[in-house]
Amino acid sequence: MKAYIFPGQGSQFIGMGKDIYINSNIAKKLFKYADDILGFNMTKMMLEGSKQIMNNTKYTQLAIFMYSVIKSKILKNFDPDMVAGHSLGEISALTAINVLSFEDGLILVNKRGSIMQDICDSYNGGMLAIFGLQDSIVETICKNDPGIVVPSNYNSPEQIVISGEISALMRVSNIIKQFKGSKILTLPIHGAFHSPIMEHGKNKLKNVINKINFKYSRCPIYQNTNASPVRQSLDIKKNLIEQLTSPVKWKQSVNNMINDGAVNFVDIGPKSILQGLLKKILNFI
Known part of the structure; x- marks a missing residue:
């Protein structure tokens, strides 16, 4: 097919x-x-x-x-x-x-x-692509943040995108950087799509x-x-x-x-x- x-x-x-x-x-x-x-x-x-x-x-x-x-x-x-x-x-x-x-x-x-x-x-939002981490880990990190930040794109087993407030994205990215083998890419999008x-x-x-x-x-x-x-x-x-x-x-x-x-x-x-x-x-x- x-x-x-x-x-x-x-x-x-x-x-x-x-x-x-x-x-x-x-x-x-x-x-x-x-x-x-x-x-x-x-x-x-x-x-x-x-x-x-x-x-x-x-x-x-x-x-x-x-x-x-x-x-x-x-x-x-x-x-x-x-x-x-x-x-x-x-x-x-x-x-x-x-x-x-x-x-x-x-x-x-x-x-x-x-x-x-x-x-x-109107809103200071953005998106980050996360590589090398399980979805469940990223989901938990986002859920525990006090601001607005959520998984927005489940693109592949190796890549998940998160969207949210810039301040929340910065906090989450600082935590993700502590995981060995993880990689973060800031997407050229000035908005928090699918959030x-x-x-x-x-x-x-x-x-x-x-x-x-x-x-x-x-x-x-x-x-x-x-x-x-x-x-x-x-x-x-x-x-x-x-x-x-x-x-x-x-x-x-x-x-x-x-x-x-x-x-x-x-x-x-x-x-x-x-x-x-x-x-x-x-x-x-």
Whole structure:
């Protein structure tokens, strides 16, 4: 069985999409259509913009969504048996399999990105990637901290990401440094995604999602909040709303996809970040 996986933030770069824009008339039309829907030239930002703009959450999410969905639309024989998306990638996956129309998916990502960017601008949060420690140890350290800090991405058996207040992240990182073999990487994200800090935008996101038409999924989508296959539109919407404050259970999703028969994974992103995580997950099976 073939599984298609769609990335979230972190895989963006200036010039992403240039290859498919130049080589596909369908892609060119879809990029133009996206710009018309948004009311500004997002395509130009992707192809010629600055790193500062591309790393702004609002524009980052739009760029990755546009690239992934448009790439899926021009692929030959795009007929997945199952799909999954990492954070933002979940909306890309839903649009690629027509649970969402291209227009609705783009509108949702645009508003989701704006909601998250507003929270990032208002709260001093961040994210750290932790390597070489068991999930349970990181979970306990976060739980014992008096501030807001939680596991936010279960990326692979070797990597877990935590999100929270900068002060809490500093305290937790000081404890983690005492463990031999552990490694900490500060992510270039000025926000505490998938943490209680994002609760401030949950009702706004809920209002946006409830106004959009979601269709029954033609194949299972393994959603971040529960790592389980979902097809019913009401369940998909509920999980998308919860995703804002819940951890991304990526390694659990991949393991469940493999257990359900996936033998071929196709990464629909501008970089091969998810393929890298996939290899690390497979090494532990």
